[in-house]
Amino acid sequence: MTQPSAAVAACLSAQNSADESTLPSNHPLTESQARETLIQTLEQAADAVVVIDANNCVTLFNASAEALWGYPRADVLGRNVSMLVPRGIRAQHDQYVGANRDTGTNRIVGTSREVVIERIDGTVRWGSMSISKVFTAAGVLYTAFIRDVTNEVKRREERRLLSLAVNETDSAIIVVGPDGRTIYINDGFTRMLGYQLDDMYGKVPSRVVSGRYTDEKTLEYIGERLAARESFRVEILIYDRSGKPLWIQAVVNIVNDEYGTCRNMVGVWTDITNTKMHEVLQQKALNAMAREAPILNVMLLICLEVERIAPEIIASICSVDQDGRLWTLAAPGLPPEYTKAVDGLDAGPDMQACGVGHSGGKLMVFADAPEDSCWAKFKEPARACGLAQAWSHAIRSSDGRVLGKLAFYYRETREPGTLHRRLIDVSLNLCALALEREASKENIRRLAFYDSLTGLPNRGFLIAHTESLLANAARTNNTLAVLFLDLDRFKHVNDSLGHTAGDVLLCEVAQRLKGCLRALDFVGRLSGDEFVVVLSPCDAGEATALCERIMAELQEPVTVGSTTLRPTASVGIAIFPQHGHDMNTLLLHADMAMYQAKSAGRHRFSVFTPELNRVAQDRLKFEMALRAALQADQLQLHYQPQVRLSDGGIYGVEALARWHHPEFGVVPPDRFVPLAEECGFITELDHGILQKACRQLSEWRAANIVIPHVSVNVSPTTFCDRRLPALIAKTLAACGLLPRDLVLEVTENVVLDNASGGLATLKRVHELGVGLSIDDFGTGYSSLSYLHRLPVDELKLDKSFVRELESDEGARALASAVTGIGTSLRLTIVAEGVENDEQRRILQAQGCQVAQGYFFARPMPAAALTAWMQSRAREAACRNRGLGDFDWAAQTDLDQAG
Ligand SMILES: Nc1nc2c(ncn2[C@@H]2O[C@@H]3COP(=O)(O)O[C@H]4[C@@H](O)[C@H](n5cnc6c(=O)[nH]c(N)nc65)O[C@@H]4COP(=O)(O)O[C@H]3[C@H]2O)c(=O)[nH]1
Structure with a gap:
């Protein structure tokens, strides 16, 4: 055994020697025996004992103290006790003890407190320390008894944390005894349901929290499981202390003792009201939509689910059609007489009950609904099925349109509660989504079909x-x-x-x-x-x-x-x-x-008739032949001169397509041009002819045949092709021609139809410097207003006007008007289809500058036109030599011969 501290012994000896005479004579111990006994007692105490002297120096440090701190007593005895104090408060320790000695302020003597023990190795333990003050002759000694309470403190902390966990959770925890009666509820239970332990103690929980719409079958199931001492998990609608319904999920576990006997049943209840709506209602409805379930099924599902979550609700969903009328989509809890009475009603301002007219997006609540004037039309059926109250809300699309209405009906009057409001919000979103989806599907269907x-x-x-x-x-x-x-x-x-x-x-x-x-x-x-x-x-x-x-x-x-x-x-x-x-x-x-x-x-x-089959086949044959002719470049061009009326000189020539087919014979352009248009190869045809006409003009130029320009017909379809200006520029360049050597004849519709891009091409072609002529002027829905804004150079007076010039005053007036307008806009008027001298005379008198027609010359192949030009040149030479005036009729004869 280690020796007791000499200093303590000295102190004790001083005290004891003073009291020696007072010891009873029958005292069994001598003074030294008593001292020894006391020291041994202190030494062997289970608690750590530390004695300090008036200088705060340790005079006794027993074996338990050595074990507690880990310091050997030799390191401690005689040293300031502060070495045993945790480092953090060591500096102030002397002062602290001093204050205690002098004033007793800290009142540590005679009390017990828990202190932190910082061991030699830095680890920490807890001790319960009590201090006694001993007066000796040598001064005041303080004796500290320290019990190691580390495990107790730990357990206490664990309990504190456990209680925190239990009470601070949102879940309600309830513990019942083997008899099923409540013995404990946590704070969460009170927060969730409003009940205190006093309200619940000794009671069967399900009897306290169940209410009107709590499912009886689920209650039965709970009873059976508890009786069988089996753990279980259920979802059930219960009511809090104020009667507010809420859905909970209850997980109940059985706690048995070591002999397998049930001691307690612990229930953890979670409020799943929100989850129930979001996860169950939302997920089910969204799944149905994803599966492309019909809209009626989706709406029915929403109603049924709402009624399952809140059985006191009777849900109904109506759509509002384009005429603002209501049609029931789903109302499984309402009798058909009621929905029939609602169907077809106007959802306008008079229908306040539907929350559609005046609600402005707010929930409409109708207490004592059947008596409300808005319910006039379905008062009886409402009464018959015991409806007392209705809440309704307009279902709106994302852009605010009213798509329908959602209504919750009740058999009793009630204030809108949180659960029901939440249900309305979730259901409204789902209904709007479903109805909008339906509308988009309908739209897609409409677009597709x-x-x-x-x-x-x-x-x-x-x-x-x-x-x-x-x-x-x-x-x-x-x-x-x-x-x-x-x-x-x-x-x-x-x-x-x-x-x-x-x-x-x-x-x-x-x-x-x-x-x-x-x-x-x-x-x-x-x-x-x-x-x-x-x-x-x-x-x-x-x-x-x-x-x-x-x-x-x-x-x-x-x-x-x-x-x-x-x-x-x-x-x-x-x-x-x-x-x-x-x-x-x-x-x-x-x-x-x-x-x-x-x-x-x-x-x-x-x-x-079957005969038509043959005709159609012929047409097909014709189409294929035209296609082949185009590919083989078998279309030819004839040229018809255009003559200046002032002096009979050549103004230009018009290129006209010709098709000679071995089987069909000569096919007029009036037949094959529309066919090419119908069959989609008109652009190809026009391009080929444009190039051919330019090449021909180039050849005439090379042969010194003076032809100022060639006019080419271009169909509206070709004119809508934006590549046309580039093709023209390329062709002119390839033939060594200038833009003014070419005139394109277009019909009025190219000019009028701004939408298809023809007008834009027209402008670009004009910018190239190519002449533009309006063909068949006067035959369409002529809009004179566009003329002055357009880059056209000439108007071709249609032959239908020219034909009746001599006989019909109206034709004359029209021709004169066209000529007048054209001239005032500085456009050249070219009259088509001039067949006799009378027509020429009238046109010339009206101011028409150029004419074209059988009277002058028929369309003819290039070689014939060359001959015609040469013969005219000879004629002109004769006239120049004064051999005669220009003879129009002679020209005609010559043409016929050509
Ligand atoms: N009754 C009568 N007719 C006369 C007279 N002088 C000329 N003609 C005919 O009148 C038509 C004038 O051509 P258009 O109005 O551009 O009308 C042309 C033009 O719209 C179209 N066409 C002709 N060639 C082409 C072409 O290469 N491309 C396109 N897209 N259309 C063409 O076919 C239409 C008919 O052409 P064609 O049968 O060659 O008929 C030509 C011509 O032969 C006359 O004094 N009396």
């Missing part, structure tokens, strides 16, 4: 729908008629009045067609100005009768802009099953019949 201009079914839908009608007709042995309708001269309207006017006309025609149909008939727009009407059931007789009606209807005047038109159409009819068994064949045959009607002079109908 309907023509965007007229709103009629498009080709795809028309064919698919007719196929099903055909299948039905085949099953029922019925006949069906397909009418192929093509507007007459629509292109002309489009070209002359512009595309907008063309669109207006198409829409009007679509409306008129729809107006003519019977219940089961069907009309669609195939493309451009082609419409198809399917009459089902219908035989040939009925088809022609209806066709006549349609044609009459179409012919009614329609005002497009400032122009009044009388649209006509050519119609082809094919009958199922005689003319085909499938829609494609019927369509093809109706198309052929329409073509026949068109060729026969338009504004008529024609019923398909």
